Amino acid sequence: MITFLGSSPYNAPAIYSLIAHAEFNLGIWYPEGGLISVSNGLAKLAEDCGAVIKLNSEVLKINCKDSKAVSVTTNKEIIPADAIIANSEYSFTEMNLLDEQHRTYDKNYWEKKTYSPSSLLFYVGLNKKLKTVIHHNLYLDEESDWEGHFDSLYKNKRWPENPMFYLSVTSYSDKTVAPKENENLVFLIPIAPGIEDTPEVREHYFNNLIDRFEKINGESIRDHIVVKHSYAINDFVRDYGAFKGNSFGMAHTLFQTANFRPDIRSKKVKNFFLYRLHDTTGNRYTAFYCICRSSC
Ligand SMILES: Cc1cc2nc3c(=O)[nH]c(=O)nc-3n(C[C@H](O)[C@H](O)[C@H](O)COP(=O)(O)OP(=O)(O)OC[C@H]3O[C@@H](n4cnc5c(N)ncnc54)[C@H](O)[C@@H]3O)c2cc1C
Structure with missing residues (x-):
């Protein structure tokens, strides 16, 4: 619900469950080479x-x-x-x-107006194949604080302490997006728009994600990173003129x-x-x- 609607499931109108119906019951298409x-x-x-x-x-x-x-x-x-x-x-x-x-x-x-969250994104290239991922991976693990994360997005805007996160592995389905035996990953943490975005904060969350991925999936990736690029609030403002750096309007x-x-x-x-x-x-x-x- 967060990325699809930019809304919290606590107050999103029920009509939007149609999106879940369309995606789970009618299916999703993936264009080769990405969108x-x-x-x-x-x-x-x-x-x-x-x-x-x-x-x-x-x-x-x-x-x-x-x-x-x-x-x-x-x-x-x-x-x-x-x-x-x-x-x-x-x-x-x-x-x-x-x-x-x-x-x-x-x-x-x-x-x-109420804005959708912004996002802290990490585009990561690995020089190895992963065994424990699929195309879409959602991490709502025991370390993530579901209510606290939503509170940080909409009510008391701040960086979340233990965020939920999403991992997209397009190279799982598409051979054209990474060299052979390599992997193309995008990590996404929803964050409140308008909060302070610094290289130090980004690095803190990057380490948090990598540690949690390695612990949950039981696969090491830190030493296999060959490409790393981050994108967040300041970039959404610069590239899109996005109000307070929101991602989804x-x-x-x-x-x-x-x-x-x-x-x-x-x-x-x-x-x-x-x-x-x-x-x-x-x-x-x-x-x-x-x-x-x-x-x-
Ligand atoms: C992280 C993330 C994940 C998303 N996931 C999904 C998803 O799973 N499913 C889904 O349906 N949607 C998703 N979205 C939303 C989707 O990306 C947008 O709805 C869609 O891209 C909007 O398309 P658009 O062409 O209207 O705008 P954009 O793709 O934003 O294009 C606007 C263009 O205008 C350009 N521009 C801005 N200002 C100027 C200027 N002054 N002069 C010239 N050019 C300018 C920008 O550079 C940009 O290229 C996601 C968005 C983000 C950020």
Whole structure:
């Protein structure tokens, strides 16, 4: 529930148990090469249809005239537009890319919302194969403090003492994501957005994860690490403009579900649309792909 909805199971609306039904009873598909393969497929389809994709360009401003969006200023050029869809984080787009008179919501609005957790992620490459893992591994072991961890995420925001964690081993299912006889791991600890993120804290939790993995799984990995890269709050802010470094947008509480979420269409600028994790569609890839499908 945490990563799927950004909500605590203590107050997530029951309707979201549909997600568990879809995933456990209807099954999950995995694209070879990881989710980037789907993005690459969509990009190719768009280009085949005549779209021009400009990468490595930072959008600095959405320019509006008479309540209409007219162009986009990037760090390289100004691109005129008939309509604009922004996929940077909703709150970031409104507060940083639009002039004040064109914003539907103010800073106060965003401050009052309940946000999904952020994540402390470790991308780890091993030069050995593991015998005790599968593709998805959840660690809700006796050392993890279930209630304390949720309290640290939503009520008394702090680093958790004994966190639950998730381990994804995509190389378990996909030979293309790691060299032969190597393993590709991603560890994830949900953490509260907005707390202090330092290299020392990250290292503390990395050691905690490795110790617990080795104890629970009975396999040594520390001496087999050939790649290690961390990603957390500061990175979500830098790369996504994510509010307080959250990972999954606004939490799906009852009053932040469906029509209670911000509208995908700007109320102030006629031909301007905002999408990413906060809007009525909700977060997750599925929302994005459904939008792609319904727009085709
Ligand atoms: C750790 C983690 C695990 C997840 N697990 C799942 C899962 O299991 N299942 C699931 O369905 N969903 C999952 N999600 C959610 C899923 O990743 C998102 O819902 C999805 O990626 C959103 O897609 P998007 O295209 O809207 O936004 P994004 O993929 O975030 O793309 C937005 C893009 O905009 C770019 N950008 C931002 N600002 C600017 C700017 N000013 N100028 C130019 N470009 C800019 C960013 O660099 C980024 O490339 C997970 C998310 C995280 C972080």
